[in-house]
Amino acid sequence: MSDDLQFAARRNPNEPEFLQTVTEVYDSIKVVLEAEPAYRKAKIFERLAEPERVVMFRVPWQDDSGEYQVNRGFRVQWSSAIGPYKGGCRFHPSVNMSIMKFLAFEQTLKNSLTTLPMGGGKGGADFDPKGKSDDEVMRFCQSFMGEMFRHIGPDTDIPAGDIGVGGREIGFMFGAYKKIKNEFSGVLTGKGLSYGGSRIRPEATGYGNVYFADEMAKTAGRSLAGAACLVSGSGNVAQFTLEKLLHLGAKPITASDSDGYAHAPEGLTSDMVEFIKDLKNNRRGRIKELAEAFRNVEYVAFGRNGSSGLQWNHRADCVFPSATQNEINEGDAETLVRRGVWLVSEGSNMSATLGGAAVFQKAKILYAPAKASNAGGVAVSGLEMCQNSMRHQWSAEEVDRRLKNIMVTIHKTCLETAARYNRPGDYVFGANAAGFVKVAQAMTAQGLV
Numbered sequence: 001m002s003d004d005l006q007f008a009a010r011r012n013p014n015e016p017e018f019l020q021t022v023t024e025v026y027d028s029i030k031v032v033l034e035a036e037p038a039y040r041k042a043k044i045f046e047r048l049a050e051p052e053r054v055v056m057f058r059v060p061w062q063d064d065s066g067e068y069q070v071n072r073g074f075r076v077q078w079s080s081a082i083g084p085y086k087g088g089c090r091f092h093p094s095v096n097m098s099i100m101k102f103l104a105f106e107q108t109l110k111n112s113l114t115t116l117p118m119g120g121g122k123g124g125a126d127f128d129p130k131g132k133s134d135d136e137v138m139r140f141c142q143s144f145m146g147e148m149f150r151h152i153g154p155d156t157d158i159p160a161g162d163i164g165v166g167g168r169e170i171g172f173m174f175g176a177y178k179k180i181k182n183e184f185s186g187v188l189t190g191k192g193l194s195y196g197g198s199r200i201r202p203e204a205t206g207y208g209n210v211y212f213a214d215e216m217a218k219t220a221g222r223s224l225a226g227a228a229c230l231v232s233g234s235g236n237v238a239q240f241t242l243e244k245l246l247h248l249g250a251k252p253i254t255a256s257d258s259d260g261y262a263h264a265p266e267g268l269t270s271d272m273v274e275f276i277k278d279l280k281n282n283r284r285g286r287i288k289e290l291a292e293a294f295r296n297v298e299y300v301a302f303g304r305n306g307s308s309g310l311q312w313n314h315r316a317d318c319v320f321p322s323a324t325q326n327e328i329n330e331g332d333a334e335t336l337v338r339r340g341v342w343l344v345s346e347g348s349n350m351s352a353t354l355g356g357a358a359v360f361q362k363a364k365i366l367y368a369p370a371k372a373s374n375a376g377g378v379a380v381s382g383l384e385m386c387q388n389s390m391r392h393q394w395s396a397e398e399v400d401r402r403l404k405n406i407m408v409t410i411h412k413t414c415l416e417t418a419a420r421y422n423r424p425g426d427y428v429f430g431a432n433a434a435g436f437v438k439v440a441q442a443m444t445a446q447g448l449v
Contacts, residue, residue, distance in 0.1 A: 008049045015098035028432035044440045053077040057147045061140045075123035076104040081442040085121030088162030095126045109435030110371040116382035141172035154185045161190040186388025189381035198384035199396040206240025208376015211407040213345035216366045225249035228316045233323035237347045242273045257287040260301040261311040322347030330355030337363045346370035372431040379406045
């Protein structure tokens with residue numbers, strides 16, 4: 001392990017997700033550090049491996065039975081070198097400091113790639129909205145914002161949604177912020193259209209991922225049309241990945257949740273995708289209900305041990321992991337390569353483990369890391385910030401056009417950066433190096449702060 005990584009490991013013990021992403025990024029940028037000695041002299045990597053600020057706080061709230069509950073809240077403000085902190089909030093029992101730091105670090109480089117002036121941050125709480133009433137979620141969100149409001153603002157830190165934080169949660173948090181601060185501002189993104197949100201924001205991450213994958217395929221002289229695609233997850237990212245794949249003539253064949261996955265050998269139809277949207281967004285049901293509603297869909301349960309790798313056993317051309325981090329391990333990756341997969345584009349953050357990613361790279365398949373391929377969500381969040389500043393709302397067509405242009409630009413930047421450092425076609429290297437260089441240039445220009 002290099003001295004740079006040992007420095008990070010010593011300062012962040014027992015934080016495996018964070019150290020995983022730092023290691024993955026360092027493996028790319030060490031080439032940049034060798035080529036740019038000024039960055040090493042200024043200790044840019046060591047400084048970037050530390051957040052500018054971490055806030056951790058208690059979130060007390062009362063459930064419907066009158067019982068008092070306490071959760072832990074976080075906001076990690078990683079880098080403001082190129083703009084105000086920007087990144088989602090995640091409500092899930094797995095949330096801890098390691099996951100928050102990994103997401104905020106990734107977000108910093110991802111936001112750098114979008115071409116928009118946004119720094120990196122992330123937040124959330126170990127609260128599980130699953131099974132909670134609307135009133136319980138509202139009381140939690142109001143308590144959460146009762147502390148969070150001190151640390152955010154439209155020119156300081158602009159949170160958004162993530163796992164467990166959708167339109168309902170954003171609305172409750174925005175209402176609480178507005179009441180506390182007595183101001184109507186663009187402090188959150190992912191808002192409803194009736195109070196300052198952007199069209200195409202719900203679709204953005206999924207659409208952007210498919211736009212990026214389409215560019216990769218074209219570069220290799222291939223097409224998504226007719227391609228059998230494995231998609232994991234059934235939340236926002238997965239839903240609109242499925243939708244855009246159908247728009248481009250691809251054949252998505254799976255969707256999943258934490259209990260199991262649905263498999264449609266002949267391909268999921270637009271009616272099935274609409275069913276999934278209603279199931280997850282309105283009825284908050286389980287993916288097995290898709291198989292119960294459509295006779296040409298089968299359901300496979302993961303079991304108590306969570307053998308989610310079962311969904312990767314099907315023959316496919318392309319894979320769009322869209323559920324959570326580390327959902328593809330080394331064995332899963334080997335299975336996918338063996339079964340003929342030629343493209344993997346990450347919709348979830350850090351979808352593959354280090355071992356899984358190494359398998360994809362060794363096999364020389366088209367492999368897009370999340371900081372490039374799922375940047376569409378934060379890109380449209382940035383466009384929402386722009387619209388809020390102008391007190392204006394663009395059409396869906398205008399936002400979608402801008403989103404596609406951003407994803408095409410990110411793809412081009414990754415390829416050009418990889419080629420510049422003699423790593424042609426390496427999207428992982430290109431994304432890491434390009435994101436790092438922009439932040440490093442800003443940090444160098446601003447001095448030791």
